[in-house]
Amino acid sequence: MTIIIKDLGLTEYNDIYQKMVDYTMSRNELSDDQIWLLEHKPVYTLGLAGDRQHILDNQSIPVIETDRGGQVTYHGPGQLIAYLLIDLNRRPYAIKKLVNLIESTMIETLLSLNIDSARTQGAPGVYVNGDKIAALGIRVKKGCSYHGLALNVNMDMTPFIGINPCGYSELKCCQVSDFIPAINMQNVKQKLINILLQHLDVEHKQMNYVA
Numbered sequence: 001m002t003i004i005i006k007d008l009g010l011t012e013y014n015d016i017y018q019k020m021v022d023y024t025m026s027r028n029e030l031s032d033d034q035i036w037l038l039e040h041k042p043v044y045t046l047g048l049a050g051d052r053q054h055i056l057d058n059q060s061i062p063v064i065e066t067d068r069g070g071q072v073t074y075h076g077p078g079q080l081i082a083y084l085l086i087d088l089n090r091r092p093y094a095i096k097k098l099v100n101l102i103e104s105t106m107i108e109t110l111l112s113l114n115i116d117s118a119r120t121q122g123a124p125g126v127y128v129n130g131d132k133i134a135a136l137g138i139r140v141k142k143g144c145s146y147h148g149l150a151l152n153v154n155m156d157m158t159p160f161i162g163i164n165p166c167g168y169s170e171l172k173c174c175q176v177s178d179f180i181p182a183i184n185m186q187n188v189k190q191k192l193i194n195i196l197l198q199h200l201d202v203e204h205k206q207m208n209y210v211a
Contacts, residue, residue, distance in 0.1 A: 002032065002033075003032065003033045003034065003035060003197070003200065004032045004033070004034045004035075005034070005035050005037065005193060006034060006035070006036045006037065007037045007038070007189075008036055008037065008038040009038060009039070010038070010039050010040070010041060010077060011038050011039070011040060011041070012040070012041055013040050013041070013043040013045065013062075013064055013075060014064060016036070016038065016040075016083070017064070017066060020036075020083060020085065020146040020147070021067075021146070023085055023146075024085060024141055024142065024144050024146045025141065025142070027085075027087070027142075027144060029087070029089070029090070031087070033085060033086050033087055034085040035082055035083065035084055035085070035148075035193070035196070036081075036082070036083040036085070036148075037080070037081070037082055037189055037193065038081050038083070039075075039076075039077050039078065039079060039080065039081060039185075040075035040076060040077075040079070040081060041076070041077065042061045042062075042074075042075070042076040042077070042159060043061060043062050043063075043064055043074070043075050043076070044058060044061055044062070044063045044064070044072055044073070044074055044075075044159070044162075044163060045063075045064050045065075045066050045068070045072070045073055045075065046063065046064070046065045046066065046071070046072050047066060047067075047068045047069050047070035047071055047072070047073075047137055048066075048067055048068065048069060048070075049069070049070060049071055049167075050065065050070075050071050050072050051071065051072075051167065052072075054071055054072045054163055054164040054167050054169075055072055055162065055163050056161075056162050056163060056164065057161075057162040058162055059158075059159060059162050061074075061159055061162070066147075067139050068137030068138065068139050068147040069124075069137045069138060069139065069147075070124065070135070070137045070166060070167075071164075071166045071167035072163050072164070072165070072166070072167065073135050073137075073150065073163070073165060073166060074159045074160050074162075074163060074165070075150060076155050076156060076159060077155060077156075078152075078153055078154045078155030078156070078175075078185070079150055079151065079152050079153060079155050079175075080150070080151045080153050080185065080188055080189055080192065081148065081149070081150050082148045082149050082151075082192065082193070082196065083146060083147060083148040084098070084102070084138070084145055084146070084147075084148040084149075085144065085145065085146050086098065086144065086145045086200070087143065087144045088140065088143050088144065088145060089143040089144070095138060095140050095145070098138060098145060099124065099136065099138060101196075101199040101200070102136050102138075102148065102149050102196075103119055103124070103125070103126055103136065104199060105149075105192060105195050105196045105199055106126045106133075106134045106136075106149060106151055106192070107119070107126055108195045109151070109188065109191050109192045109195055110126070110128070110133070110134075110176070112191050112195070113176065113179075113180060113183070113188070113191070114179075115128060115133075115176065115179050115180075116128065117133060117134075123166065123168070124136055124137075124166075125166065126151075128174055128179075130172070131171075131172045131173060131174040132165060132166070132171055132172070132173045132174070133151065133152050133173070133174050133175060133176070134149060134150060134151040134152065135149070135150045135165075135166065136148065136149045136150070151176070151188070151192065152173060152174065152175035152176065153175060153176045153177065153183060153185050153188050154175060154176065154177040154183055154185065155175060157173060157174075157175060160173045176188060
């Protein structure tokens with residue numbers, strides 16, 4: 001199996017969300033699996049279980065309801081997003097295994113940067129000393145996944161104060177630059193995609209794409 005990687009740069013959330021849904025609903029058994037790498041302009045997103053009481057102060061940042069799993073989170077420049085448009089019908093695993101390999105990818109990416117991280121029982125994502133450094137949310141339709149992961153690399157963390165991240169009032173968030181101040185986004189992106197492709201066990205074709 002092959003997979004196409006698209007690097008979309010800095011994007012509006014609504015535009016990419018609609019394109020993910022459109023691609024998923026229109027694809028067939030011959031359609032390419034794809035991974036979209038990008039950053040979002042500032043936005044809060046609410047998952048299917050999202051409760052607006054967890055938005056304490058949106059600070060004039062847009063709030064968008066979406067169909068991924070989970071509660072509320074923040075996306076902004078300096079956060080690495082990877083959306084996985086994967087046809088699970090032609091793979092030997094289902095959604096739980098996909099979530100597991102996404103978490104493993106982020107843990108191994110951070111370890112390659114000498115940052116120890118871990119899962120937390122009952123709370124999807126990846127944590128460093130109890131602080132959340134990466135989130136994930138997946139949706140499956142027609143046996144195909146979309147949405148994906150968000151890794152905090154080097155961003156303005158202030159907007160996280162305006163929410164209860166993932167619905168937890170005491171949860172603190174951190175980022176890679178807390179541990180490596182001079183971190184380079186491109187370096188993290190390359191490490192993550194290489195590890196992710198190993199877990200997905202596919203050949204890939206690198207592409208640049210402008211939406």
